Amino acid sequence: MAASKTYSDFVKDLDASRGAVLCVASFLQLKGRDVTLPAHRVTPSESERYDFQDSGDLMVAQRHQVKHSSRCFESVDDFGFGMITVDEEYKIEKQTYAPPAGYWIINKTLTGGIWIPWSTKSNWDIHQSKDHAQGGRLCSYVRCPKALCKYFSFK
Numbered sequence: 001m002a003a004s005k006t007y008s009d010f011v012k013d014l015d016a017s018r019g020a021v022l023c024v025a026s027f028l029q030l031k032g033r034d035v036t037l038p039a040h041r042v043t044p045s046e047s048e049r050y051d052f053q054d055s056g057d058l059m060v061a062q063r064h065q066v067k068h069s070s071r072c073f074e075s076v077d078d079f080g081f082g083m084i085t086v087d088e089e090y091k092i093e094k095q096t097y098a099p100p101a102g103y104w105i106i107n108k109t110l111t112g113g114i115w116i117p118w119s120t121k122s123n124w125d126i127h128q129s130k131d132h133a134q135g136g137r138l139c140s141y142v143r144c145p146k147a148l149c150k151y152f153s154f155k
Contacts, residue, residue, distance in 0.1 A: 007046035021057045032098025034061040062101040083143035112153040120148040
């Protein structure tokens with residue numbers, strides 16, 4: 001039976017493993033993912049070594065896009081349309097390399113919002129109309145069927 005690792009060897013191995021963590025973090029960042037490295041914590045003492053659990057080696061986040069609406073609504077149905085505008089088409093296309101988890105459309109009073117998951121993208125359509133706030137520019141808006149959206153109250 002092999003001798004158990006000393007606490008000093010354990011700490012050295014743990015510190016050396018940071019290189020492996022950085023390799024994974026770098027790989028994921030090159031794929032366009034947002035990566036956060038939490039504080040590197042060593043067990044408080046040798047006696048606590050087997051009871052200590054860290055919170056993980058890295059965190060991989062997905063962005064959420066948030067849009068503030070001028071509309072007052074308290075549900076998806078209350079929004080008033082069968083299709084909910086996600087964003088302009090060119091903005092959606094720029095995000096396909098590293099898409100967000102989805103879009104939030106927040107009501108005027110900031111009491112709730114509609115969640116549109118990116119995973120519903122295959123069901124989105126494109127609607128063109130003139131944006132009068134932008135001098136009548138023709139805009140292509142991407143829309144999602146309301147049945148694929150979910151309302152969340154922030155109250």
